Structures are given as structure tokens and as C-alpha cells.
Amino acid sequence: MATATQTPERLSSYNPATGELIGSVPIFSAADVDAAVARARVAAQTWSTRTFAARTEELVAFRKALAAAADDLAALMHRENGKPELEALVEVMMSLGHVQHATAIASQAMATRKVSAGMLANFRATISYHPLGVIGVIGPWNYPLFTPMGSIAYALAAGNAVVWKPSELTPLVALEVEKIAKKTFALPDLLQVVTGAGATGAALAKAAVDKVAFTGSAATGKRVMMAAAERLTPVLLELGGKDPMIVDSDADLEKAAEAAVYGALTNAGQACVSVERVYVAEAVHDRFVDEVVKQVRELKVGGDDGHLGAMTSPAQVDIVRDHLQDAIAKGAKVLTGGPDAISGSYIQPTVLTGVDHRMKVMTEETFGPVLPIAKVHSVDEAVQLANDSKYGLGSSVFAGKAARSIADRLRAGMTSVNSVMAFAGIPSLPFGGIGDSGFGRIHGEEGVREFTRVKSTAEQAFSLPLNMMTFRQPKDMTKRLRGMIKQLYGEGVVSRAGDVLRKLRK
């Protein structure tokens, strides 16, 4: 672990299902965070000058070591976060997919590109991509490995060092990953973990990092952005969501119901891209609801073979209860679960109908195992309601022929068609949102370039008699320029700048 020297207090990590103390970690002070960033800067200087092939070799070793520790990482996440072991293992697998993908595509994503030089036809114009330096990664508790790895893997593959502040609710899994990184990377400070709560995160956002990649709530994201503004540090914000699903009248209802149930309830609904609200065409609404209820009744909460685990944070249980009570008070009907079926950190999956946008459960992030279903009279109404949100992260559409055109009308960073959450599992698709869901992209080539600085180079290959970047111009230059403007941009547009230049030279 990166060393914490300043603060004597420690942070405890508990099993949310049992309340058992699992371990404790140091709380990094601002001085500790600054020291970690300084060490990371030294590591970044060496790492950034390595070839892609050399970096690939170490990233592959890192991935293999993580894969070898998959069972331990999953078991730890199960205990620390409360999710079922199967879901924890899926999380490890998806995280490894991103380490592999980022490693494989980094050189291609950062390859220098030649672009048209436009009217400066005697120039070679190129765009090149360079590592930023040190990336501060601040992560949440709901996917303690997958979510931060979406930034860490791409930042490392792009040639940066990383200082990672995991959530105070799930610090142990981060420390395991740091141990593996120290064994596999030649540079021990390439990936460091700084543990602590909000103050440690705030210190990282203010530190001398070259970018902050933050995943968490919109409220904290705003604070991170304000703190980073002190040094004009760029930020990548992956925030919350209120993902809609649209089910059209010609959708495969059984598949749509299965996807809605999984999308709303996986990880006990604590996913930024959970299905948080469903809009179903009037003609199939009742059949869809029946199918959903049937499938939800087959699910088990808690225990070793449970489909849904414990909620990770007691504060989140209170938010879910509040949303359910608010919806019921405003007329929603509870078909399964409900506020009375909340017991400690366990919430029974709750299906609601008769919901509308006066209710928090349809407008604010619930982040729990709740599936509110609304009836709509047309696709237009469904799209209008789906887009009636300050968030814009994921979304999904179940429909026949119109599926793709409905998807294109959704105001969201990502859409799955006849599926849910699939965009998160396809490593080449950029992941991110708009509006209160944040900005910037992880995953895919965009995810690599997010952790680079872009450099433009204009290289003069040969000189032309007509050179506009000098004061030494012929007397009739004004007249020539007037002609040029007309020919290039006016009525007599000629397709290639080179043709104009040739003409003007005559």
C-alpha cells in the first residue's frame, strides 16, 4: 500500500450483510495524497517513455495475476459490498475484459493520424496523442472493481500512472489490486491506492494530478469539479442515471420482461445503468406486468444462492424506502415487495405500477431493487417521458422494426436494443453520459484518448509562392485574396484548395 504517515485514525470496512468487521485501512491525509502523487509522477516519467510493446508485456502480466486472484477478489467483494458471489465473479470477469481490451487497442487508439491540411496544401498535418502524466481515479462502492478499472486500465495503457481513491465502503478490494500491481509492474508506484473517505477524495481532486476520473453521485461530482478547478485540472465525470426502458407493442414480451427484471435488480439495483423506469405500450402493458411479476417471484434475496444480495449502504436503504413511500402516497400500486418488505440491509424486489413523473421513483436515482412500470399510449409519449430527465446515462428499447429509430431518439450516452446494459459489456463501446450523468468517456478507443493530450503538428513539406504567413506580400495580394475567398467559399466553389492555389499562381 502507498504509505500513510500523517493520520493516526483508521477506516473500518464492514460486511453489510452481517455487520461483521472485515478489516481496517489507513486514512490518507492531504499530505499523504500529495506524496503519493509525487511518487506517481516519477513512475509516469518512466512508464510514458516505454514502448507500447513493453507496456503491453507488463499489463498482460497484471491481467494474468488478477485472473489468478479472481476467486479471492470476488469473495472479498461479496463480503465487503454484499453482492452475491456469482455477481462478484461476473464483475471480475468484466474488469479483466477491459484490462485486456485497453492493452490491445492502446497503440492503435494513440497512433499518429495524418489529416487534410485544407488550403495549406503544402503542409503535412498530423494529430498525435501523448500520455497526460498522473491520473487521479476516485471510485464508488457499487462496482468497486469494474467501475474504477474502466478508468485505471485505459489510463495505464495510455502511458499514465494512477493514484486511486476507492470508496470508503469498499477499500479492501482496491488494496488487493494494488498488491497485485506492485508484484507485476516493474514500477512499484505506477498504481497506488490512497484510502479514506470524502476528505481523501477531495485532496486527490485538488492534488497536482493531470486529470481526475471520478465515478460517483452527481452531487459529489460537482464538488470534485470545483476542487479540480483550482488548478484547472480536467475532469472526467461518470455520475448517476435514471435509465429508462421502452417496451413497444410488438416486442418479445417474455424477453423484455426478463431483461427488465435483470436490468432493474442485478446488484440489488445498485448500478448506475440499472433499469430505473419502464414505459410500456398500452396494448401489452398488462401482459408485460404479469410476466415481470411472475419472474420476480422466482427470485431469492440473501443466502448463499440468493439472486439479490444485501444493500451496501444503510443510507441507500433509506433513499429506497423514501422513494417507495412517496410513490405509494401519490397513488402507485405495489405488486411485489414494498417498503414493508425491507428488513435491515435486505430489500425484497419491488414492482410498482400506476407510476408517473410526480413521483421520486420516476425522476430521482433510486439505486435499489425497484422496478416501476408506466403505461404509455404511443411511442412518442414513451420517448418524451424517457427523455424527461436531468440524467442521460444508459437506456434500452424492446421493439420490432421501430427499435433502432426509437433508440436514436433517446437522449442518453448509451442504448441497448432488445437487451439491457449490453453496452457496458462491449469493451470497444465508449461508456458515459450527458446532463447530470456527467461527461467524458471510458472504454473503447475514446477511453484511451480520454487519458491523453492531443497534439497538432503542421509541418511545411515544401514552399509555395503564395504564403500567407509573412508580411512580405505582393502588391496585388488584397485583390488575389478577394478572388480566393469567392472561389473557395462563395459562388464559384472549387472542390480542392490545391486547384485554387494553382489557379492563383498562374
Ligand code: NAD
Ligand atoms: P459518492 O459520490 O458518494 O462517492 C464516490 C466517491 O467520491 C467515494 O470514493 C467518496 O469517498 C468520494 N468523495 C466523497 N466526497 C468527495 C469529495 N468532496 N471530493 C472528492 N471525492 C469525494 O458515490 P457512491 O455513493 O460511492 O456511488 C454511487 C453513485 O455512483 C451513484 O450515483 C451511481 O449512479 C454512481 N455511479 C456511476 C457510474 C458511472 O459509470 N456513470 C458507475 C458506478 C456508480
